[in-house]
Amino acid sequence: MSDERADSGPDERRDARPTAEAAGAGGGVGGRPPFDIVRVGHVELRVTDLDRARAFYVDLLGFVETERTQEVLYLRGLEERFHHSLALRRAESPGLGHIAFRVRSADDLARAEAFFRRLGRPVRWVEAGAEAGQGRALRAQDPFGFPVEFFCEIDEAERLLQRFDAYRGAFPMRIDHVNLFVPDVQAAHDWYTAELGFRCSEYTETAGAQPRVWASWLFRKPNVHDVALMNGAGPRLHHVGFWVADTASVLRACDILAAAGRVAALERGPGRHGISNAFFLYLRDPDGNRIELYTGDYLTADPDFRPIRWSLDDPRRQTFWGHAAPPSWFEEASPVEDVRDGSFVPLSEPLLQDRPHTVT
């Protein structure tokens, strides 16, 4: 088998650009992060009709219902051992309630509070049980306006991984990541890597003498990402990604939604991303919140995993097979709540062009 190839896509050989990479990726070399994030834990989305949302997520896609209160539907994937990875909260309009990260210990919660207070960011505690099944948690507004929660304790729920007789729909396995529209990706990338200890697996950079990070894939758990940052008007949630076990699950989701008369939910895909190697499908739930079904990425456990750089105008970056994404995919996203009062955080325009030249 020959390894030669003229036009290899991403430049894996180049020195990693992202300025904070050295510190961020080191993980233990130099300063440790102020508190220890394990992984993205759940996302709370706003939906206007819990029954309609349940029909979509549970009946068609196959998420497992753990608990339902008057206001919130708590769902989990088939592989997950905890109470929920997706909370759908009744609200007057769609949007993002918060993104929750699991931290390693209760001490990390205290350290997170101190960290955000030191930064002068809004912070508040959410008492145990306020979010069903979950212990005391901290909410903060990150410097880029995103409502982030940190929790440590959460009830276990039956893991259904081997309850194959209970599998339905697309067989969603577990939450994988969130993807965020951020006006200044370079700044957010630097902060998440240097301050919170995220590492970068892949990134997109603008051309020219002074390249800037246009998008970045950041991880704590060792696969491609827990958080992706993309250049765009923000803060907005672009999508929540759920991992499925194989490409067949993605295709089955297409067939099921189309058969059920929900073809409008199929926004983009199935296809393959150059970045992350993911086989993807983007769906819009009945309120327009976007989720991704996602499989096919890789492990990033090695401490010297060098970020893979993509040029913004490399056509294989977003769409390995050459498919154009619809304009909605670049333009539409979910507003995010202020952790203090639940109002939506105002948007800022992105610093860079909002999509590649290769997209028309």
Added chain:
Amino acid sequence: MSDERADSGPDERRDARPTAEAAGAGGGVGGRPPFDIVRVGHVELRVTDLDRARAFYVDLLGFVETERTQEVLYLRGLEERFHHSLALRRAESPGLGHIAFRVRSADDLARAEAFFRRLGRPVRWVEAGAEAGQGRALRAQDPFGFPVEFFCEIDEAERLLQRFDAYRGAFPMRIDHVNLFVPDVQAAHDWYTAELGFRCSEYTETAGAQPRVWASWLFRKPNVHDVALMNGAGPRLHHVGFWVADTASVLRACDILAAAGRVAALERGPGRHGISNAFFLYLRDPDGNRIELYTGDYLTADPDFRPIRWSLDDPRRQTFWGHAAPPSWFEEASPVEDVRDGSFVPLSEPLLQDRPHTVT
């Protein structure tokens, strides 16, 4: 499991429209066809560079080379027991040489000659061996201008179905069908069913008080089709369809072509057709000839299989998942040769609108 459904797509309950259906579908009730076609057997495409074509079909897609002469590359699929199902002939420009149907016996060849001569259509014999591996064959220009060949004898070749160690690329299994642009689909549909004994599995009809067949899927072997007729400037070959065993083979073809820098070959798909239920991918070979990788259709062995009717403007007809086809897919196709001199047959404009209102 409930069978109810508000918006069932195709109307399977309606009386079959196609006027010649009663006779054509009967197969034995009433008149037998004048000669007995078994199935589509092979297609001869014109290519400008045999080496470049071989790199595409053999090296990337995994077709098996049976024989190569100065002028022609003879290929077959992994399931096939005969010399070739795809012949690539060196020519100055791309296009269709001929479409070959296998007939049941040598007597059928004689009957076919009589039939076409009676119609006053151009006919000529191709001597045994002129096409490698093949016995004496008859070529004729059908009433719609297509160069059709009929053959009975063909050399066997090793069937590689269980030579899994020799599988490469997309694992192409066998030729499945041809798809043709015809200016008057109703007329061609009527002729192929009433005269040649093809049966109709599915068809698309225009709306209004006087519906016309806009497209038709016709078969001799009992799956969805050997020949599809679509409304368009013609006679032109839209594509040749090759059957693969699973959706994974289709996705692998996308990945392989993109990895090899041949993303431009991926014209449309992967996706699912409402019609035929096929999971499809349309590829353009290096000369622009179009082939389809195809899986997921069904058996039509029952004599009372009633054709499934689709409305031209049903959005699920062409694209069950709601994806738009690119304009090229509606506009571009291969010119076809005159069986007498190899010149291209002039085109006529289609009688009906050239694509659905749902396509923009």
Added chain:
Amino acid sequence: MSDERADSGPDERRDARPTAEAAGAGGGVGGRPPFDIVRVGHVELRVTDLDRARAFYVDLLGFVETERTQEVLYLRGLEERFHHSLALRRAESPGLGHIAFRVRSADDLARAEAFFRRLGRPVRWVEAGAEAGQGRALRAQDPFGFPVEFFCEIDEAERLLQRFDAYRGAFPMRIDHVNLFVPDVQAAHDWYTAELGFRCSEYTETAGAQPRVWASWLFRKPNVHDVALMNGAGPRLHHVGFWVADTASVLRACDILAAAGRVAALERGPGRHGISNAFFLYLRDPDGNRIELYTGDYLTADPDFRPIRWSLDDPRRQTFWGHAAPPSWFEEASPVEDVRDGSFVPLSEPLLQDRPHTVT
């Protein structure tokens, strides 16, 4: 790609042995069969508990219930357009009620009656509606003791092929074949090919100077088989085969049954047969009736498709991957009813050894 291979398994080059092959395979050369069988249509199995059977076939495997009477549960696959392909009839013990073949026209029923009366075989008519959804049908005991039914008219049912939101379990698509234990396979092979126009796709032969057919795969619809005959104490039904669309459906059936505590239902497989190339799984229903989930065979439309010969002791014949089948698979099978009174037909011992030397 090289075609050379020292130890190619089946001998596809040898002259077809089965003595009746010439007539049987010719199909039109020489005498036509006395009546025209289209394909295997359904099987009626005896079960002792309809609810328990329903839990297995519908709830776990995903068969679709068309109708349930006091005595019979009528099921169909997702691709099927007709009332049922599997009838489960309440009875005091498991077994085979009958095997039904669809014939082309009502005239074929009359011709079938004459044919069996001429042979002096037991024959009786089943009035329209006696079997739900079905027109008048003929039952006969074939010369080898099998209760066979012939029918032409049957109600349509909604085809669920594109109702992907209704898919459950293993996604069973359609009935494919029956497999029978016959004491004298050579005789049954000769009769089914020479008298009823079945063609042979593959067969197993004993070694020695006077080879005998040990097993035979016979078809009317053009894939590998509608009926398989295997050497064994009979007449008994070995299994009914249902076609699924892909290997993933077979694996999913294993996972579902095991998760549901029904691991004992998994008798053999998943694996690949050398014969037919099928990817298979053999299941025992709660009464011990055996079914197969089956995918991966091939088309046999060509009139000169020469039967593939396998030596009985070729280890790749039954089990391409080398797995031994459990003794139960060779020994156990369902008794079959006498069409006159529903009693079981007495068994005869097989003429040949009951399993290959390679099986221990």
Added chain:
Amino acid sequence: MSDERADSGPDERRDARPTAEAAGAGGGVGGRPPFDIVRVGHVELRVTDLDRARAFYVDLLGFVETERTQEVLYLRGLEERFHHSLALRRAESPGLGHIAFRVRSADDLARAEAFFRRLGRPVRWVEAGAEAGQGRALRAQDPFGFPVEFFCEIDEAERLLQRFDAYRGAFPMRIDHVNLFVPDVQAAHDWYTAELGFRCSEYTETAGAQPRVWASWLFRKPNVHDVALMNGAGPRLHHVGFWVADTASVLRACDILAAAGRVAALERGPGRHGISNAFFLYLRDPDGNRIELYTGDYLTADPDFRPIRWSLDDPRRQTFWGHAAPPSWFEEASPVEDVRDGSFVPLSEPLLQDRPHTVT
């Protein structure tokens, strides 16, 4: 979807037995391990014929050759970015050369040396380049007799993850784990968790008042394991597990090996393990070394992931679908080298019964 179930298999609710679990799983609570192991990095197997081994691993299974010296063939998987994950060294008999773990930094190598010297275990340095592509590494004999190597620096190699045109065979992606026969699993489990910071994902325990760990799955990278310990005469290497992306890759390996006349290489599977949920296939290379193709396990990133306990006699533990493993799978394994002189380490008999009662 109901969560009820009478006979749920593994007892996930029971308090974790393994005595060293509290310390080992804590990771940061209490003592840190003396040096930081990232993951299993590669395995060196002894083979008697490099060409024959290459035909098996590269030509049939699709491993990628990075480098070949006179004595060693260095292979990697398609996802891997480093020089090798499998080294095949020419030797007079099969066996295990060493198991290599990647450590986080050069300092960890020094700490590892001190640690093993303190224990009085044999230790030696392997100079940079002695193993191709690799920096200075430490070899030691662990307390149970296994030759383990620790390395930090290793050359990068082109990652072929998106070179789909170069995929061959079973598409092996990356090394996943080693599985070891150990006479005293409880002791080895305790040492690897308490001393080296491995965490336990699943374990098998004997019945009775004083349960003992019979087998244990231990990880550093957060999936099910880097190292599995099984009760058996040892020290011996049971197998090296390589991860593939899907079940289809496993089935394709079966087909390819059988087609190539290598059916004897298929020792066990395909099937599903209850433990780890893996879809597995066990192969014997031409020298009898055993590898596993493996997919379908899950993430274990959460710090409070409680080990899943299985009873030794739970039939779903080893074989979720009920298949018996062949005796060879329980009895045969590879001897391991002494790091000092390359001689084989003598075996000790296992403390517990050598296989479950459910296995006959």
